[in-house]
Amino acid sequence: MPFPPGPAGATMCTSAARRPAGADLDDEESTMSVQLTPYLAFRSEAREALDFWASVLGGTPTTTRFGDFGVGTPAEADKVMHGQLETDAxxxxxxxxxxxxxxxxxxxxxxxxxxxxxxxxxxLTRWFDGLAEGGRVHVPLARAPWGDSFGMVDDRFGIHWMVNSAGAGASDASDA
Incomplete structure (x- = not known):
């Protein structure tokens, strides 16, 4: 049974597509709607990073502070306890x-x-270029030997991103 539709009508993979061949799941596990999401840690730049990623990827970040829940030290009251960015994509x-x-x-x-x-x-090109602003490009976004468009960049917060557009430039391969 496939997972329920994700954000903006995207269809999630079925659990069978992600488990090793021969692995059996009970009924509860096979209908789970669990998602794996990157959760990045900072010392004090989480809000700034979320705002930056929103400027590149779109969306509006939401945050709660340690002080909102009365936890942490007074010096940590304005730090982000939990922040999330969900884009239209x-x-x-x-x-x-x-x-x-x-x-x-x-x-x-x-x-x-x-x-x-x-x-x-x-x-993907627009996002790569945005992530590169104030960051460091390790591999420029260009046609890779496997035929895709691929690049690697560290954003201004030191987060490493890999960007790949499958099949991009495939028509160029026939021209070579």
Missing amino acids: GLVLMAADRPDEIPLESENAISLSLSGGADDEAA
């Missing part, structure tokens, strides 16, 4: 400021991936 990012007593590692091995088909290339 159905993308969801969450972010929060870590409380001061919880370590925040500076090295990050996580990458966020934006990927779509050739019909999405204009939006």
Whole structure:
């Protein structure tokens, strides 16, 4: 049974499409509507990051502060306890400021991936360019050896993004 439609009418994958062959799920698990969503941690820049991503990807961030719930120290009252950005395209990012007593590692091995088909290339290019403003492009968004348009960029907050437009430039391959 497929998952219910996602935001903006997008259809989610069926659970069968994501589980290994031969793996059995009971009825409750096979009808779950669980989603995996990036939840990024900052020391004190979560609100600024969410506002930046909204300027690039669209949508309006929502946030709650530690002080809204009377938790944390007085110095943490205005920090983001939970923030979320949901775009019209159905993308969801969450972010929060870590409380001061919880370590925040500076090295990050996580990458966020934006990927779509050739019909999405204009939006993916616009998002890549927006993420690159004030950031660092590691691989310019261009035709990759596998035929897609691909690029890698760290945004101004040091978050690593990979952008891939499947099939983009495929018509160029026949011209070569």
